[in-house]
Amino acid sequence: MLAERPDAVVLAGGTDLMVAINEGHRQIGREALVVGVNRVPELRSWTIDRSAGTLRIGAAVTYAELAAPPLAGLVPALAQAARTVGSPQIRNAATIGGNVVTCSPAGDGLPVLAALEATVELVSGDGVRELPIGEVMVGVKQTALRRGELVTAITVPLLDGWQGYAKVGVRNAMVIAIAGACLAVDGPSRSVRLALASVAPTIVRAEAAEAHARQAVDWSEGTIAAGAVAEFGRLAATASTPIDDHRSTADYRRHSIDVLARRLLGRAFTVTGAERVPA
Numbered sequence: 001m002l003a004e005r006p007d008a009v010v011l012a013g014g015t016d017l018m019v020a021i022n023e024g025h026r027q028i029g030r031e032a033l034v035v036g037v038n039r040v041p042e043l044r045s046w047t048i049d050r051s052a053g054t055l056r057i058g059a060a061v062t063y064a065e066l067a068a069p070p071l072a073g074l075v076p077a078l079a080q081a082a083r084t085v086g087s088p089q090i091r092n093a094a095t096i097g098g099n100v101v102t103c104s105p106a107g108d109g110l111p112v113l114a115a116l117e118a119t120v121e122l123v124s125g126d127g128v129r130e131l132p133i134g135e136v137m138v139g140v141k142q143t144a145l146r147r148g149e150l151v152t153a154i155t156v157p158l159l160d161g162w163q164g165y166a167k168v169g170v171r172n173a174m175v176i177a178i179a180g181a182c183l184a185v186d187g188p189s190r191s192v193r194l195a196l197a198s199v200a201p202t203i204v205r206a207e208a209a210e211a212h213a214r215q216a217v218d219w220s221e222g223t224i225a226a227g228a229v230a231e232f233g234r235l236a237a238t239a240s241t242p243i244d245d246h247r248s249t250a251d252y253r254r255h256s257i258d259v260l261a262r263r264l265l266g267r268a269f270t271v272t273g274a275e276r277v278p279a
């Protein structure tokens with residue numbers, strides 16, 4: 001249907017699309033074809049590939065499903081992010097595929113997918129493409145999707161290590177992130193990944209902070225020195241390029257990333273030494 005009708009529009013949970021239409025940011029012609037995907041079983045399901053160590057999540061899996069067992073146990077950071085999205089009504093409708101295609105810098109699922117190094121499966125009349133999430137997100141609400149392409153699934157590796165998501169907002173619920181961060185540890189490869197939200201045109205990885213943590217962690221003890229945690233926060237903040245807008249200031253966002261990065265690292269490892277890590 002998407003291949004046949006260039007004016008076709010994909011509708012999943014509608015929690016972004018309907019807002020855009022109602023506010024006049026997006027026009028859909030009266031004769032346009034709207035293709036609803038939220039009742040397609042293949043897009044609503046998920047599978048584990050134990051030999052590859054991956055989880056394939058259908059694009060129309062909702063945040064409510066991601067927030068609850070068994071998915072919550074497989075990708076805890078994605079579950080934590082999902083629990084911060086909107087309200088129960090929004091979480092019941094909103095999908096992970098919709099979050100990817102909207103590609104807001106504040107999308108709560110996106111820093112988790114970036115930290116996990118997810119792969120996005122795109123299907124069109126021309127065939128199947130698999131793109132790393134970092135290549136899908138090209139700018140503020142801009143993706144690398146081609147006309148007529150459907151996101152069918154997102155595949156994430158099942159990492160062996162601590163992972164978590166945290167965000168700063170003006171309330172605890174129904175809030176768009178002023179700043180957000182996902183930290184994911186993979187013990188076997190001794191990697192620490194940190195992805196930042198709401199502080200750049202799209203999600204960014206804090207590569208210098210990641211490299212610093214990798215060598216500063218005592219991997220056999222699972223510890224890190226307080227001074228190294230402080231440096232991790234400082235390096236994370238320098239990876240952000242925030243702006244002042246109606247939600248916050250660039251300075252506060254940069255400060256938030258410093259705090260969030262230190263907080264997450266302090267949850268992932270036992271911190272040794274004097275300096276206190278923010279709870």
Ligand SMILES: Cc1cc2nc3c(=O)[nH]c(=O)nc-3n(C[C@H](O)[C@H](O)[C@H](O)COP(=O)(O)OP(=O)(O)OC[C@H]3O[C@@H](n4cnc5c(N)ncnc54)[C@H](O)[C@@H]3O)c2cc1C
Pocket residue numbers: 009010011012013014015016017018019037059060084085086087090093094095096097098099100101102106107108109149150151152174175176177
């Ligand atoms: C009150 C409210 C609170 C919110 N709070 C949050 C929040 O806290 N955090 C957050 O991140 N977001 C929030 N959102 C935004 C929204 O809920 C999410 O971005 C959600 O993941 C969008 O998914 P959806 O299924 O509703 O997408 P839809 O609105 O159905 O679609 C969004 C876009 O993606 C396209 N699309 C959808 N699925 C596919 C697919 N499979 N293939 C190709 N294109 C597709 C659509 O054509 C459209 O362009 C909120 C929205 C509302 C209304």
